[in-house]
Amino acid sequence: MTQFDFNKATSREGTYSVQYDGTEALFGATGLEPFWIADMDIETPEVIRDAIKRRLDNGIFGYTMWQNERFYEPIKQWWKTRFNISLNEDDIHYAASVLYTVGEVMRQTTNEGDGVILMTPSYNSFPNLIKGNDRKIVETPLIYDESKKEYFLNTEEFTNLCAREDVTLYIHCNPHNPTGKVWSKEELSEIKKICQENNVYLISDEIHMDFVRPKEDFVSMVSLLEENDSVLVTTGLGKSFNLASIPHSYFITKDRNITADITTAMGSRYNVNTASSLALAAIEAAYTECGEWIDQLNDHVAGNFQLISDYIDEHLSEYLSFDIPKATYLGWISFEKSGLDASEVHRALVEVGGIAVSPGKLYLDDENKHFRFNVASSRTRIKDGLDRIRKTFEHLSK
Template identity: 90%
Template sequence: MFTIPRKKHFLNIEEFTSLCEREDVTLYIHCSPHNPTGKVWTKDELLEIKKICADNNVYLISDEIHMDFVRPKEDFVSVASIIEDNDLVLVTTGLGKSFNLASIPHSYFITKDRTITSDITTAMGSRYNVNTASSLALAAIEAAYTECGEWIDQLNEHVEGNFQLISSYIDEHLSEYLSFDVPKATYLGWISFEKSGLDADTVHKALVEVGGIAVSPGKLYLDAENKHFRFNVASSRTRIEDGLERIRKTFEHLGK
């Protein structure tokens, strides 16, 4: 893992290069847009990552499962758009996030590496006995990409509205304890309670016991004392409002 400074969010080229130069590193799995930070990679950054991987014979796999949740959507650049013939690069994604299709097992990849395409096809047939794609999954993918653009646009408007609601609510009711920046991508926002002065264990215990709300703590991704919790906004406006009220109840209780 390489460092993404919280404030500037730029690629640490030196550290990434040093990791790729290690003899025990042969594969880099890239998350684009990045989860959990919500970072949207620029084309220049992606080209630099691709070059460093190629220079060190490190295979690059770009996981782009959150590709449809970028604000504004024009900022997203897929690694697929910079692949050249025989590059050791593979892009993988699916519709589980964008269209809530986790119930239809599927995923797909894009590459110009003929060797790995053959290897994957052989492995899927011999190891997993899956020689053909699910006809239901293929129909869902085709429908999603040819008929559902308007639905995705409306979904992103809803997600953006939920983020703005959280930001406004915190500014109005909880600015003494919390701060929040709308992420550039994903539907997962990180709320900071650094201003509260409270420790992470106290906050997360109170969120469950006082607010009756379960959120992902920052310690799952960084250090044990990380003073953030994750708010999933891919839900109805009513549930978001209810969650905010529960958070408010929690911090007003802790502030007594």
């Protein structure tokens, strides 16, 4: 069996990487060691790069169709072998990106001014999309259960919000960014039932689905889909195989109306209805040949989380609390117990630590006493990031 090396040094020099070169806007500084935006300092698997190169060698990159077996079959195979879900071709559709799909479903299923429910903390692009489409953010804060060390939905509040006349859409995130929560079948069934009883459209964003440890613990909303449900699941390979700059996604739904509406919008309103030929080559190679790679990568990510947890126990336990997440490659770390001022900590992380980790307020964490630490890197980089965090807190406590 091939052993993959996730500790290899990588470089983004000259690639205009947002992770490295785009810190000014959010952190007010450049030259930071970055662990913020969700892409990886880990190379895309060689078989995917080879597939893209073979496609490049053809030399023609004209308009490309995705409605063919080299798109459907790898997706069906991946979902069957990894999640034991049998997909129908009629339910699978290519779309320009996950966030395009979320925005398009919002435009199709809600009116301007409508309320869209988000569980908070929430992935930062959801509030942006809601505001950008002139809809209203309706927050339901997740409840942290100290004994279980897990976040839970406040079902009563969620039900009341869904019952509101002005609320027409709920955006679910599974696994959850930024907390790393994996939702159980019971939780998903309940969410779906509440949405259906209140005519609230349900989007499930499952882009982090390949980072669940163990993979058998992932339950997709797809497994609950019935004909004509007002539910759409959107996902892609951007996170799993580090392909964010090769835009693509696909969605799975049994709602024929939304499928028709999105198809029309992509064709006539935005003209984004042909596929990226490079993305198609990547999807085929990834979903037929990269199961072992992603399993080993998850082991590496788990090892990085363990390193963080051990390091915090040893050096930072008076300042930080951290639960190793079951999913994603994003650590959600609290500094509430340090008693330090939130904005002072975030400023010091940049100015003293020279590190870019995402501040909690980005995720509608009002107290702003968390930061999100992206661990998809070599162990050496994670250790360096931890040393920078330690330097920051030791400086602040002087």
